[in-house]
Amino acid sequence: MAKQKNVFLCRECGFDSPKWLGRCPNCNQWNTMVEEIVMVAAPLSTQAGSGEKPKLIREFSDSDDLRQSTGIGEFDRVLGGGIVAGSLILVGGDPGIGKSTLLLSVAAQFSRHYGNVLYVSGEESAAQTGMRARRTGAVEDKMWVLAETNLEMILAQALKMQPAMMVIDSIQTLFYPGVPGATGSVSQVRESTGRLLRFAKESNVPVLIIGHVTKDGSIAGPRLLEHMVDTVLYFEGEKNYAFRVLRPIKNRFGSITESGIFSMERQGLVEVKNPSEFLLAERGEQASGSVITACIEGIRPLLIEIQALVSTTCFGLPRRTAAGLDTNRLTLLLAVLEKRQGMMLGNQDVYVNAVGGFRLSEPAADLAVVMAVASSFKDRAVSSSLLAIGEVGLTGEIRKVPRVVQRVREAASLGFSKIIVPWGNLAELKKETIKVELIGVKNLSQAMEVGLK
């Protein structure tokens, strides 16, 4: 017989400890330990003989790894070519970012080709989910919705229906009767995922789980489940922009280099086939403070406009505001500008924005950030046919970036004719035939000379 006991569990990573701790020793987060009641597993019973038997490895063939296409190219791409039968996939993201919208259309497309799909909604009523499906064109003959939060009931329905796929929206709304802890608690979320895992493996049905990233920490977050599931995808974006990226964090059946790009429209999520064009669509007339750069998202090059606004501080401390990039990185780049270019920014407010809601995570965008700031400070526009790529070092040197050929090709295909690149990347670029004017620079001064004459 299983016994109950009290333990302290980390809401972020699930670490357990017999006593309360201010900081979780496993994930180093503060104030994440909560007290919960858990079951202590009963000793191994006399079930020996039942269950799975060992199988010979050589009896498996390639056809055992058949992937099922979801019908949504960007989603398949992220998974590594489609869904593997019996896999458990976690889709995490901030509330309101579009997880339900995404999985509703994945479910609808999937049901077209493979039959019944069960969409379990613990957050919204069946009617609400139905309305959303109507709005986003996800109404299909074999789409079923179940508004239920009791996992025992859900699994009973799923066993009866034998769907081709099941979606759980969201894991934090489920509870498993008999397991201690409130809905959304660490033990409930973990136990529910464990049951879903077993269902997926035993019935060979792919199960997609939505998990909200939680800021206030009142419920357990999806990070807790990352090691339990086969695949972890995060859906990201800035709320005020339509641009969304689906990024793989873990994938037992493929690489984690491909990401999917979508646009959140009124009628639902739309796949973005040419993200650079999409991101540059609203570019205005040539004005000071705007420079384009080429970033790599997953394995794809993307052109991004960096905008900067520099204006004299009216009172108090100068402000440094960055949207779409790290504020610390911006501060560092401004210090390099001051020290190496003699640009006095100490009494200036600086705002920098990566347009379109894309998050810059690569130092390859440094040069464009620095040039945009300098352009605004001097009120001198940078040519709209110019693009800048390069990492800025502390001494003002421009350092090599990876995958430069891909970046330059993308820039050329969108009509940029003059491209500033790190000197160190010139050799590999010379081997290619790309019809653009390449300007290799060794340091900031040379880049400024070219871009802001």
Ligand SMILES: Nc1ncnc2c1ncn2[C@@H]1O[C@H](COP(=O)(O)OP(=O)(O)O)[C@@H](O)[C@H]1O
């Ligand atoms: N009736 C509606 N009309 C237009 N847009 C809507 C409607 N309902 C929701 N949305 C959009 O969908 C977004 C929520 O997406 P959703 O898939 O529910 O996010 P999540 O499941 O990640 O919380 C909202 O930010 C909103 O922009």
Ligand SMILES: [Mg+2]
């Ligand atoms: Mg939702």
Ligand SMILES: [Zn+2]
């Ligand atoms: Zn932890």
